[in-house]
Amino acid sequence: MQRTIEYILFFVAVVLLQALLFDNLVLTRYVVPLYYVVFLLLLPVNTGRMGLLIMGVLLGAIMDITMGTPGLNIIASAAVGFARPGVMNISMGKDVQHEKIPFGGAIDNKSFLLYAIILVGLHQTLFFGFESLGSHFFFTLSKIILSTLVTVVLVWITAALFRKITN
């Protein structure tokens, strides 16, 4: 069971949500959620390393075109795709082997939270770090922290929904 159709629909939904909703959301300049990274986090547990990297680049390229950021999203999401197996190992260990998607079931909430914070944090750090190129250090730092928090909450809600729908 690879749930190919579910993942294709999920991909389209994530791209549309990011481009039409989160890119246009004017909350505060400290919170800019790069929500689309949720797709890389919830890919099947048995996705290969090459597959993760390719999905990261593909998703990043599409977001680059919609946001008008040449290469910036690729830098961030290729790194998330590349780092995912390692981070999964550190945060979830062996629990994950019995699951198809990396949320719920044998995986406890604490492990998933750690997994999401590390990967979302990495993603937002690379994105905002390269975006500001070192200027406005404290502003960028607070933007990274606050955006990561908001995105992790959104990832959590999405993961719960996704598990319910696909099970």
Added chain:
Amino acid sequence: MNKVLILLKRVAVPVLFVLIEVLAIGYYTRATSFTRARLLTISNRVTANVEGALRGVSDYFALREENDVLMQRVAYLENRLAVFEENEEAVRVEESSTPYYFTSARVVKNSVFGQNNFFTINKGLLDDVEGNMAILSPEGYVVGYTIDCSEHFSVCISVANRDFTMGGKSTRSEYMGSISWTGGDWRRIQLTDIPYYANFAPGDTIVSTISYRFPPGRIIGTVEKFEPSEDRMNSNVVVKLAADLSKLDKVLVVRYMGGEEFESLHSGY
């Protein structure tokens, strides 16, 4: 031989990853505002129509505020018209032709939180909108200029973009400098290259100087802070933007008939 293959398989992903990152970082750091605008022009073909429709729904909620602004503007223009009519009676000047032509447009996509912000308007090449046309808010404040156009849409570079530049001067002391944005807060921009002896005070109005993009005398913002530059030869002025970039909706596009002539004359120097 088998061992070599296994080794290759093992390092393929890390090597590919490093390669992708190097290429992406190289592309990103070398990209200009024009590259960014090009990407947005591509995605606009797909998303701008949807965003325009969504915008249409939210419009109904802003109608009242919109009406107030328009009524104020009507009143202001009526007043000016009255003055002109009176003058015309008195002097009968030859029919004056202004080199500027204004059209209205709607903002269908906007951003303020990035370090290089753009917005997209719903007029393009088919509406005679081209690159390097000034964009003003309905109140007449400077907000940006067009940079890349498709048939029905144009991507505009916002004042809050690190590649944005224009000339600005104080209405009180007439010293000219250049306007730019250093990133961070989109409500505050910089006026640099002001001689250190120039006299500025908080609250002074900063307006545009004439260029091939901008008509002269359009309000950019007001002086908030005034400090000497690092080498103490010049002064940096922090300007609070008059236009609220986060609420852009209706805008004016300004075509300068003499723009090309102006640009070609100046490009020689």
